Amino acid sequence: MGNQLSATVPSQILPVDHYIEEIENVVYEKSLGSTRFFKVARAKAQEGDIVIKVFVVNDPSLPLNEHQSNLEVLLSVLTPQWGCLPFQKAMLTDKAVLLFRQYIHTSAYDRISTRPFLMDLEKKWIFFQVLKALSFAHTNRVCHGDIKLENIMLTSFSWVLLTDFASYKPAYIPEDNPTDFTYFFDTSRRRVCYIAPERFRSEGGDRQISRLNSQSVLDQGLKGELNPAMDIFSAGCALTELWTEGVPPFTLASLLAFRSGGPGPEHVLEKIEDLEIREVLKIMMAREPSDRMSAYHLLGKYKGVAFPGFFDHFYKYFQIIADDSCSLSDERMKKFHKDLPHLMDIFKRDSGNTRKNNGCVIFLTLVTANIRWYYNAGERPSIEVLYKDPSLVHRVKLKFGAHMLVHKLYKSYWKEWKEQITIHLLFNHRPYLDKENFETYGVFNETTIMSYNQTFGFMAREVLLMKYASTN
Structure with missing residues (x-):
């Protein structure tokens, strides 16, 4: 919503639940994070779990009705059946703007660090779905504007949903002032930058860096502001991080250097063994927008090559x-x-x-x-x-820890426990399967676990050590 928003200083900072408590049929559950731009919460509604993004209104002159209309148009065009999850509702109050969408438990960023880790074919499947979603959106004259792993959601059966379409964020930001990038796009505070290089402009060279003085993305998105090539670049960056399991191709500094003719993402792409996937990503992250193929043409060219038929x-x-x-x-x-x-x-x-x-x-x-x-x-x-x-399936015998492990967990020290992929702790069965130790160690807490010298004690103490290390 432009430079004017980042310049406005709120007179009072309130928690996110303050803005949700008056909404009918919505029960606040917990905060999902907060930045200067948005406060985000999880809540329950009649339809199920939802995410609510709250933008606090400090300047009543902002064209909020226009942005609300844009979001309603997106809702009428985009559909989860084609991998797009727009905001289902936008509510304006005298205190804030609230954006509502369905809650999805896992993002692609969460998934790369969650066991079982993704196989190459699963990564290709996610890659393919992202391109399909972009092809659908771009065909319908909609650009996303802020593609990153946190905005690529995955259902329990690995169905991709592109979410948080950013029609309210600026198409262009100043290259010599990182404030706008931090305010609008670095919500994770990872300093990772997936904004297409042509979206950075010099302050004096662009009369409309602020998005507030321009028309909406649906009116101008394919006529000089946001365009599909910008989304393709961002998607390429996000999918490179997915494929390398957490290695980002660009930070803000390295992307600005790349924009000025500096080194590109080749040092990260070299980590990808699949040559066809590497080739697709290199095209998507080309410095010049004209060198990037559309999602539709990438799907056609690499069918049966990078992506199985x-x-x-x-x-x-x-x-x-x-x-x-x-x-x-x-x-x-x-x-x-x-x-x-x-x-x-x-x-x-x-x-x-x-x-x-x-x-x-x-x-x-x-x-x-x-x-x-x-x-x-x-x-x-x-x-x-x-x-x-x-x-x-590929069978792995006795690595999922679902067999009877009471003796190894609670009656001895089992040094091979770390070799298991998962372990069923059988914790609620201890009263009758581990009678001899249950009377002494019926309840575990941070004190009693320190003297428990069976396998479970070593497992618990390792978790506690990580907890202490993260808080100190």
Whole structure:
């Protein structure tokens, strides 16, 4: 919302719940963070969990009604079925502007540090979906304006949703003053910069750096302000960080140097072993906008090269699942079972190198996301799917810690515990499985755990040491 916003100093700073408490049918849960630009909260509404972004109004002359209209247009154009999750509602009060959207638990930034870590095929699948979402948005004359890993959300079955479309943020910011970049775009405070280099302008060379004095992105976005090439650059940066599992291609300083002819992201791209993916990312992060291909053309050129051919079929299948939000899990499982032979034929026909591009990995995320855990969660997928085609998964015996480990956890020291991928602690079963020690160590706290010399004690103390280290 332009330079004028960052120049306005609030007379009073209030917590985010202060602005939400008066909204009907909305219950505040917790803060998700706060910057000078936005306060963000999680809340419960009749539709389910939601995210509310609060912009505190300190200057009543701002064209807020115009921005509200822009968001309503975005809502009418974009749809989750095509990987886009716009704000569902914008509310203006005398104190603040509140933006509402569905809460999604995991972002791509969260996912790169969450076990089990992403396989290369899963990264390609996310990459492909981001390009599909951008192709849809750009075809409908909508640009995002602030693509980063934090704005790429992932559902439980790895369906990508581009969120927080930034029609209210400036298209151009001054290159010699980092205040605007920090205010609008560095909300994570990581100093990572994914803004296309042409969006930085010298103060004297651009009469409309402030977005407030220009028309909205939907009116001007493809006519001289935000344009698709800017989104392609930002997406390339975000997907490079995804592919390298947390190595950002640019900081603000290095991107400004790149804009002026300095070194590009080659030193980061060299970490990516997949040559086709590296080539796509290099095109997306080209210095000149004219050298960047559109999302539509990237999908066409690299179909069957960087992206397996079955992705197109699978994307249509995922669209049906994403749009069918009312179906029960058991009904979906029946559908998966019925469709499996057809999907297997597609995988075998279009996978190419089946070792690298085994689509069953992606299909299994869809299956496991729809298991009802109070039903025998292992029986149906095991007997009806995996027993019939055991090659669908790579089996690792006794690495998931789901076997009986009471003796190793609570009655001895088990030095190999760190080699497990996961461990079922069986903690609530101790009263009858570990009777001899339960009377002495029935309750664990930060004092009693220090003298507990079985495996669980060592595990807990390691967590406590990390806690103390992070707070000191």
